[in-house]
Amino acid sequence: MKVVMAEPGQYARAAEIGDGLESLQKAVGGLIDCAYPWREKVCIVCNDEGLINGMPMNRAVERYGALAGPFFICGISGENFCSLTDAQVQKYRKMFLRPQIFLHTERGVGYLEYDNVTLPGAPQEAIDQFKKRNGLPEFCCCLLPGTEMPVLVRYGERSYVPLEVRDPGERAEETAGRLNRQLGVTKQQQAAMLWGSMFGWDIPAADPARYDEQGMPKRHGPKHEDRQR
Numbered sequence: 001m002k003v004v005m006a007e008p009g010q011y012a013r014a015a016e017i018g019d020g021l022e023s024l025q026k027a028v029g030g031l032i033d034c035a036y037p038w039r040e041k042v043c044i045v046c047n048d049e050g051l052i053n054g055m056p057m058n059r060a061v062e063r064y065g066a067l068a069g070p071f072f073i074c075g076i077s078g079e080n081f082c083s084l085t086d087a088q089v090q091k092y093r094k095m096f097l098r099p100q101i102f103l104h105t106e107r108g109v110g111y112l113e114y115d116n117v118t119l120p121g122a123p124q125e126a127i128d129q130f131k132k133r134n135g136l137p138e139f140c141c142c143l144l145p146g147t148e149m150p151v152l153v154r155y156g157e158r159s160y161v162p163l164e165v166r167d168p169g170e171r172a173e174e175t176a177g178r179l180n181r182q183l184g185v186t187k188q189q190q191a192a193m194l195w196g197s198m199f200g201w202d203i204p205a206a207d208p209a210r211y212d213e214q215g216m217p218k219r220h221g222p223k224h225e226d227r228q229r
Helices: 021-028 086-095 124-132 172-183 187-199
Strands: 002-006 013-016 032-035 042-047 057-061 065-068 071-077 080-082 100-105 108-113 139-143 150-154 160-162
Touching (some): 002 086, 013 086, 042 065, 071 086, 100 160, 150 187
Antiparallel strands (some): 002 013, 002 071, 042 071, 071 080, 139 150
16 A cells, blocks of 8 residues: 655655555554544544654644654545555655654744754755755754753754753753754754854854864864974
8 A cells, every 4th residue: 555654753755555454553653543634535544542652743733733653644445545646645745744843932832844864865955955054954952051941043043942841850951962863963063053043154163064073162283282392
């Protein structure tokens, strides 16, 4: 059966799965449930206990809100599931192409779509934009200097969105690290994004190549005591 598969933190993709119950359950990681957000004869097959079991958040779906765990879109023929047409595969893959990350802000829970060019299926357009940004992501979570506040930074902007630490016992630094892992952001990129958001995107400090794997500035040239030898 030809479907569109949407998994947390991954680009949506066309896939072939069996139409037996065991294959359907394997695709979503447990008991299945169905959602019917559109008039077209298609449905979303998702995990019935995704939220209860704490599965990773996946995508926001109109009329249903956020779905947790993997899901797929397939066709409906009478009382049975069936393959999508090629046109439907293209339509729904485009609709759910980019992964989403869910954020807690002062305005409530929101989500944003993002690109991670290291993931399979990354669009060429996203790869081209990544190169134009000198190897920086579009979004990044940073710690506001002098505070314990995690903030969302967007490339090219001199502003930020404050985020809330929601997980019990999680420190702000851990929140930032967790979100950046979801976004595919390295510590080098995080350091460069922080400086760029504060002082401008064309300064040397906004170049991720200037930092090591821990996000610390690389040493350039010999130290003073070395030069005296």
